[in-house]
Amino acid sequence: MVKIVAKKTDIKIDELGVWKDYLGIAPDDASKKIYESAIATSKKAREWYWVSKNAKKYASLIIRSASFSLLVLGVALPLFAGMSVDAQESLYLTQSGVAALAVAGLLQAADRIFGWSSGWLRYVATVTEMEAKTHKFILDWTGYTIKKDGPLNELDKCALYEMGRSFVDGILKLQNDETNKWISDFNSSVALLNDLIKSQRLSSEKAQEELEIVLAEKKKIEEEAEKANLPGGLEVNIKHKDSPMALKIGIDDEQLSEFVGRSWTKESIQPGQHTVRVLIEQPKQEIRRLVKILPDEIATIDIHLG
Structure with a gap:
């Protein structure tokens, strides 16, 4: 133009x-x-x-x-x-x-x-x-x-x-x-x-x-x-009738570890449904509790011992 x-x-x-x-x-x-x-x-x-x-x-x-x-x-x-x-x-x-x-x-x-x-x-x-x-x-x-x-x-x-x-x-x-x-x-x-x-x-x-x-x-x-893949944690409060006794505790099929106390914790647990296992020697018994682990959160459960 x-x-x-x-x-x-x-x-x-x-x-x-x-x-x-x-x-x-x-x-x-x-x-x-x-x-x-x-x-x-x-x-x-x-x-x-x-x-x-x-x-x-x-x-x-x-x-x-x-x-x-x-x-x-x-x-x-x-x-x-x-x-x-x-x-x-x-x-x-x-x-x-x-x-x-x-x-x-x-x-x-x-x-x-x-x-x-x-x-x-x-x-x-x-x-x-x-x-x-x-x-x-x-x-x-x-x-x-x-x-x-x-x-x-x-x-x-x-x-x-x-x-x-x-x-x-x-x-x-x-x-x-x-x-x-x-x-x-x-x-x-x-x-x-x-x-x-x-x-x-x-x-x-x-x-x-x-x-x-x-x-x-x-x-x-x-x-x-990414958050859904973050591991969670678990806190198990052991309610003893008297003084704390020796026991073994763990989750799922892993090897149980010896523990004496009132609060057991575990970190880096994959999110999802898990089974908490508590083994008592005297009297011998095994207690199982289901717990849901959420990403980047700590789940808490109470286990009462007789």
Whole structure:
């Protein structure tokens, strides 16, 4: 678009000049100068638009062809995915179809932002109207001069000057109208670009928030899993009838250890259900109690001895 702007500043249409520039010039010579200047002005403007439209035309055709091809691809790939028996291949085809549609949308957005298609149509419409005005001017000029029986006079020179000035003013108005449309399209494309950036920023922020939530949940699960594997502890309170007696104590199938006291503890026990075993020699008996060991916690049970 910057390149187009540069070209727009290169257009310089020479006006016919003021009426006093033609005073003192013979009507025939003045009319010839007016006609040539008016036609040269039109030709210069029309040639610029005919040449400038080509770049936009080719860009528009390429963008539209690529967009249509990607649209067909985006529609066809999910259909092929539905016919595939391989889950991995089906997923790949579906994701490729979504990507194709996304790229097609981006190309269309780029076309609107840079104004290739709209500029091409705008240039064609403008230069076509210039061609029509030029054709009408030639016919009007020729018709006026043909109707004259004799040589042109000062009144004819004045009339032809007004005709040429009106024609050049019309060409300038078409160029000005096209420039105003370009300004409007440019402002619209800037607004669209800002909206796309804002929308993408909001989407990115939302995706970031969702990712942070997922990561937080994952961390929580990992911490819970890690905590679930932490060993626990056990405290067994021995309730003796009299003074503490000698006994053997342990858990599950491990070897019992001798103990004399009122509180027996054990650390680094895997979480889960365990059996506390207390063996008394006099009178000989074995007491069993079930206890649930929780991760990173100390379970407490009481065993009463008779």
